[in-house]
Amino acid sequence: MAKQKRGKQSFIPEIQPVITAWASVAGKKEGEGPLGKTFDVVCQDSYFGQKTWEQGEKRLQQLALETLVKKAGLKETQLDLVYSGDLLNQCIGSSFSLRNTGIPHLGLYGACSTMAESLLLAAMTVGGGYGDRVVAMTSSHFASSERQYRFPLGYGGQRTPTAQWTVTGSGAALVCAEGKGPVIESCTVGTVQDLGIMDANNMGAAMAPAAFNTIRAHFRDLGSAPEDYDLIVTGDLGQMGKEMLLELARLEGLSLGGRLTDCGTLVFDNTVQDVHAGGSGCGCSAITLCGDLLNKLESGKLKRILFCGTGALLSPTSTQQGLPIPGVCHAVSILSGRN
């Protein structure tokens, strides 16, 4: 078997990739939420100084990357590679943000699992000796998502209780072969799960089976168990999806209770922010990881987490054609830099 592979879906990088810096940029509503103080930049302008929301999302990623290299004390030209993707059709948030920067770029599509997917690939790249400084980045924007996936905002459509609120935000993490910071210990690649969920306003339900499958595969491949982790963090199932994941795990005798949390339930305070089932979007798990979670891993408040990015792989076209919603989840185990 390949030397860095473990079990069916997982790998342990030979050179331990270190997350030496991280940056998060968030919108106004996210800045008012429980994690507001953990973001590097909070913008009051939903256009981020641009003419359109889509270009605003591009600017979000530019700001995240600029903040990241500044925090790391680097120049953009010192980066070996950027893995990034977003929810916009043809991922224009990512590709437009990197225009003429001269930074090598590989584009991803993993829906809301993109923060975990990009982190996993950055770990693979650094761990295999293909690069010394690799960035994992993603974004989402409430307004660009609403008009692309749902209704024009001016239409004022009612939201269902299971609907989630797309986070306006971008997160970026710098994965290096050397340096200080939280360490990527192992990764698990997900499979596409489709249990026939048809409701595009209940994406937590569509993603929960994928989350369960990947978490189970991770424990199986690495010989670990929930109690080995301080936190198992999905991103983003929301309140409904999180409950479904707990139930799926309970039915298979896997107790996640007490350790499971979800970025969609952390990023907003639903008692005052009225986001229904919680936050969502690539940016949701990105700003939660590249703020609160990595800060706590750096300080030693968290010793070890399993970061599980979950994505609903639907499109408006697939929904209009009456098709169910496949889900995917990729998991990254991260250790505190301090022992």
Added chain:
Amino acid sequence: MAKQKRGKQSFIPEIQPVITAWASVAGKKEGEGPLGKTFDVVCQDSYFGQKTWEQGEKRLQQLALETLVKKAGLKETQLDLVYSGDLLNQCIGSSFSLRNTGIPHLGLYGACSTMAESLLLAAMTVGGGYGDRVVAMTSSHFASSERQYRFPLGYGGQRTPTAQWTVTGSGAALVCAEGKGPVIESCTVGTVQDLGIMDANNMGAAMAPAAFNTIRAHFRDLGSAPEDYDLIVTGDLGQMGKEMLLELARLEGLSLGGRLTDCGTLVFDNTVQDVHAGGSGCGCSAITLCGDLLNKLESGKLKRILFCGTGALLSPTSTQQGLPIPGVCHAVSILSGRN
């Protein structure tokens, strides 16, 4: 510097990845073209037995993967990972084709560069010891692309002379740590180039600068030159873009003449098939590589090629908002299995 990295944008895998099998599935028009006999499957039905073109594209990828594992004498459960992506919004061709197969999957978005991007990542995965059997796959479909990017087909819109014809096809390559077949020698990751091309009907012009940048970076990083290759194959600049690339190279004193060809000019016979500037779409370079090119590398007719996947990173939204078209190109150097 990272041990497998070469120069700014390139790498040489430590374990030489071998392309042990490849498969191509094409539509009727492609089957009637100059490469018709090199495809494993040619379907006369543009729906591929499905109810919609988008689902037909999903079926295209399923057929390519089924044909690939059959040719390789494997079962799908023996695959370690599939890298795939397509042009459909949210890449539903790729994710729906892998539903409930149990195969680990990482989704990509690189527009028409996806065959090269997926092959490069498969080489990185196998070359770093993360997997033994990794698939690189992509697809495109003329009818699903036309209605998503341009006009409903029934509208009968006129095509400009610079327009390309999206190939209906899917190609898949199996990259292994052991076995016989063409070998992936080195890879070069592209940067996002934007020279301000605004015409969404002239994507060859938008991609040519990216192709030139990546080809130049490849020669610089690896210390090689055009004469070291039997063929430098872009995919897919079309006739106009190919001429622009030759001109860009000439201005910088790099002679590609005689060695440069383009998948968009190989896949159709423009004298009888009326495709204007040539073929395009992720499937164009995919079926040209996973048919004619790999067949010739296997037999020794070609000794060494530089396969350069080129992508135009636009979306209908970015075009409607008056933005230019960024391009990207990734290059993979492939050696004949026979010496």
